[in-house]
Amino acid sequence: MLASEWKRTGMLSHFTVLRKLDGGIFPMGFTKEAADRNSKAGSNVISFESRQACRVPSNMWSKLGRLKRSVMPKLTKGNTTFGSGASPGIMSCIAGRLLCDTFLCARDLLKEVSYSLTQLAKTQLNKDRKEIAPRDIPRMFQNSGSLLELIEYGETDAWLSMELMFHLSVLPLTRQLTNISGNLWGKTLQGARAQRVEYLLLHAFHAKKFIVPDKFSSQLKVLKVTKRKLNHDAEDKAIDDLDVDDAEIESPHNEQEKTRKGPAYSGGLVLEPKRGLYDKYILLLDFNSLYPSIIQEYNICFTTVQRSPDGSVPRLPSNKRPGLLPELLKNLVERRRMVKSWLKTASGLKVQQLDIQQQALKLTANSMYGCLGFSNSRFYAKPLAELITLQGREILQSTVDLVQNNLNLEVIYGDTDSIMIYSGLDDISKAKVIAGKVIQEVNKKYRCLEIDLDGIYKRMLLLKKKKYAAVKVQFKDGTPYxxxxxxxxxxxxxxxxxxxxxxGDFCLSQILSGGSCEDVVESIHNSLRKVQEDMRNGQVPLEKYVITKSLTKPPEAYPDAKSQPHVEVALRLKKSGYVTGCSAGDTVPYIISCEQGNGSSSSTGIAQRARHPDELKTDNGKWIIDIEYYLAQQIHPVVSRLCASIQGTSPARLADCLGLDSSKFQSKSSEAVNNDPSILLLCAVDDEERYRGCEPLVVSCPSCSGTFDCPPVFSSVCLSISGKPTDAQAGGSTSNFWCNLHCPKCPEEGEGGRISPVLIANQVKRQAERFITTYYKGLMMCDDETCMYTTRSLNLRVIGDSERGTVCPNYPRCNGRLAIKYTEADLYKQLTYFCHVFDTVRCLDKVDNKIRIPVEKELVRIRALVELAASTVQKLRDRCAYGWVQLKDLTVTI
DNA sequence: ATGGTAGGGACGTACT
DNA sequence: AGTACGTCCCTAC
Structure with missing residues (x-):
């Protein structure tokens, strides 16, 4: 139906049933108002139930379903099913009726950040949905006006769900899928994809007078396996009356599959990407429906492939007579081609119907392979699935070889069924010619398989396997965009x-904008600064910080959710009454775990978890939450992250700096770490500062025990790394990497005199500590802008005459004067410098032995994090006033 | 009961 | 302290 049709008044009717809250009453005037509305509507649009909830006469309740029943089934019977809110108990109540769960459908058909009704209404239907917190409901029962409002919200929700169903064309699509496969519509609506393929194959094999495999329930399988084992033990070779291939049923249970689903066989080939930013045309070619095509190309079927008894991958069939599977797929493809041809001349509602039909045909063809590899499928055929993916890998590899070796083109990436070719051309029409040539050459080799041009990228940023972005050129009526x-x-x-x-998206758009490197860097820096400022000023809405994660299992599946903090939270939310129906697939706020590490070993970094003795108390069955404790927990990730930025800092110390109760951040860190002065830097870091005039870092050489100054220009500390020392041992406490900073007194060749980052880091820490405890009283530095001379007052050596003041010892090159600074700022400046060097050393990227993060940026980052943490504290405090804190781990990376 | 594998990345724990 | 390895989540195909 067109929307205009079902939205017409009178097409749909509704009613609302209302009950009192426990121990409550209906508000004054409500009864009259409801009666008025009913008489106005001519029917009972609002009816209210003053008696106990769900007291439905025993002869009535089963009318919900089409099966007449006298005993109410247990609604919670069975697991609180995967993804769906309806348990088998509930499903049995509505037997014979179709249930369309728009949440499940939306999750299947759409790509959204959240699948809440509010979010979907906004993005799909462009409608605002009012969210009512459960805690507000009692208040709304207090007067007639707000209660009617509440009723309206409830009705709106129902309406939105239905509108969503129409919007997504759920019914037409599932009906088509069901017609193609010959299964039950209700099952398709539940999303049983494997069953659709099962029925499709059942019909096809039955029509050809084959005997189909038996269907085993999982219980039967287990029984059979144990029985088989017993038989083996007893060396009893008696024939089992339920005989099935040993390899197929036993292996999944025997091997790793027992411990939750490792892959059972290998899949698609992913090429190692040639990383980089490409700015000339890139061709994206891919094989149309690779796996269905392979089945047809090589005639892969139950009826053709000869399986080897040892469970190895079978050989391709030599049988030329088409098997059933290829025939079936051929049929689907042909039907789809026909539907698409009708589509060209169709109009109106017919277009929509045909389009859905072709979608359904494609979906069916594509899901066949997956079910061959599905271990619980009636038609489980691991050898076939393996053979198909093996062919896929070989086809991709041979295509790459052809393109590279015979056509002399550069393949930069490819995944399963696609290749990307860097043309190096600025001219799109020339690039297209190349694409045409490749397509021609590749397609020559195959009968059914077909490669095609899927897109042309103008620019592309290729980062990693399965991670890239590109500017795609598309055409609308011949004009490119x-x-x-x-x-x-x-x-x-x-x-x-x-x-x-x-x-990140903004940065990406800049990188792909085609602007000059300087402009891009400039504009990215500007945006980072802007965001930093916005965050400091509290202009970033709280929602932008929130991270959510989904549950893959129902919360009940995790009895003591130690390693699933979000699940633990979900359980608590449920118990507290705020979330009534939390199930797998729901998106829940991500909050860190309350559990502390087991203490038996040190953990990576200092991200220990806080624990508070008064974590949760129960009082008359109600949960009492220590707000301060939760506050600490909320902030803890932020604090830990900061600590990770500046090694050697404890959460407690940092919490102290941020004005938090440090006892709630207590970790097992040693006293020495707690006294580390680097924490003081946090409050003083200023990206405007320069470190000119700071006391240089003194490094002692491990070989000759002599000392020398670390270069005062910090970028020169950021040297590349000369490689691993030969004796580097994995697992040891020494670093595997070395700066090419070299002791000037030691010979250049050999291992002597090389300085490791760890050594520098330790020197920095020690010197910073010494500095802060002893020498901070006075610093003398030259006031000449270009001069770097600095000295401490303690060992001052001064050149010049005392009347004119203290002259810089760099004389005669320098005419500056030495000024004595006693300010705290100088202390911070010096410490910042140390920190700077320290962080520089820590920024070694072990992947390609190059230092990637310029020191200035690192400082900006630290400062931003500190600011963020401080403002977060306040925001969280505000939030806490309402009860549950919903702010999550902050992972903004500047 | 409710298609597949490959892969990145965060995070936690055990081990050396 | 550093590494190895497993779990979880989400994505690409």
Missing amino acids: EVIERKGLDMVRRDWSLLSKEL
């Missing part, structure tokens, strides 16, 4: 905060 495509990057993932994603 550009779209940015993002694959696998942070901003397409749901588990990053909005702030981080927006910022």
